[in-house]
Amino acid sequence: MARALSRVIAPGRLTVIVNVGDDDFIYGVHVAADLDTVTYTLAGIEGPQGWGIADDTFHVMEEMAARGVDTSFRLGDKDLATCLRRTEALRKGTSLSSFTRDLGLSLGTDICIVPATDDQMRTMVNLPDGRTISFQEYFVRRKHQDVVRALEYVSSADSRPAPGVLEAIGAADLIVVAPSNPPLSIWPILAVPGIRDAVADARPVVAVSPLFGGKALKGPAEKVMASLGLPAGTQGVLKAYEGLLEMLVVDSADVIDEKLSTATTRVVAHDTRIADPAAGGAFASWLVDTMAP
Numbered sequence: 254m255a256r257a258l259s260r261v262i263a264p265g266r267l268t269v270i271v272n273v274g275d276d277d278f279i280y281g282v283h284v285a286a287d288l289d290t291v292t293y294t295l296a297g298i299e300g301p302q303g304w305g306i307a308d309d310t311f312h313v314m315e316e317m318a319a320r321g322v323d324t325s326f327r328l329g330d331k332d333l334a335t336c337l338r339r340t341e342a343l344r345k346g347t348s349l350s351s352f353t354r355d356l357g358l359s360l361g362t363d364i365c366i367v368p369a370t371d372d373q374m375r376t377m378v379n380l381p382d383g384r385t386i387s388f389q390e391y392f393v394r395r396k397h398q399d400v401v402r403a404l405e406y407v408s409s410a411d412s413r414p415a416p417g418v419l420e421a422i423g424a425a426d427l428i429v430v431a432p433s434n435p436p437l438s439i440w441p442i443l444a445v446p447g448i449r450d451a452v453a454d455a456r457p458v459v460a461v462s463p464l465f466g467g468k469a470l471k472g473p474a475e476k477v478m479a480s481l482g483l484p485a486g487t488q489g490v491l492k493a494y495e496g497l498l499e500m501l502v503v504d505s506a507d508v509i510d511e512k513l514s515t516a517t518t519r520v521v522a523h524d525t526r527i528a529d530p531a532a533g534g535a536f537a538s539w540l541v542d543t544m545a546p
Contacts, residue, residue, distance in 0.1 A: 255294065260530065261537045261538045269295070270368075270442060272287045274438075280322075283340045310331075314328065365421070369414065372413060376388040380401075381400050397473040401477045428459070434477060453496055458498050458499055491513065499519070501520050504524065
């Protein structure tokens, strides 16, 4: 979605606010999975699997695996270099938002990519057996097969929006909630004090549904939403963002029931399969035109 918008938004006018609840320390380095994925994608170097860097090698992982280390969380060599640089920068007092800005510039993108917060905040997953595990343990090492009983956004109450986040929301002509997993990727952003209120006060706000016929193209969105008590399909997405949206865009293949639209939120159908950059640009152009005052 960020790449799609970057094709139609004038330079300097697009800000991408990114979840940091997925961040973790793995192999002794600070991994910021969502921030790096967004940065690599906007720089045009993302890996074909949707994460990491294209044509990366995995020599470090191979050597560690040969020495008995669990390398189910895969970091390519170039990706690991990013994490090493971030870890050292943060240790020396550089903020996460400053490092992210410099990383984007070093990779050739001047789009403003900013973490929701510079403070440490972690998404933790509560399992039915009473255990609580980190997001990356749940999502990568356990391949998101567990039932999610509840989510905790640890330290979110003590966090602050990163510099520029609230200003960008307040000044925006349009706020787009990307088609990501609401509880796992968007709610952690909204859990940072001040951000949800800023979005609720902004207009227009539109979300793009992550579901196609009630299911995500990849990942556990519909399963997590169901286990957390949200209704199925489009109704669940509306409930996930209750009080925030002017419009929700669902895929054109989904059946639209006029009753889904509420007094405050329109439900509109359009082709939302936007993985291809050209299709993404066409969608973004339609979205911006549709929401223009």
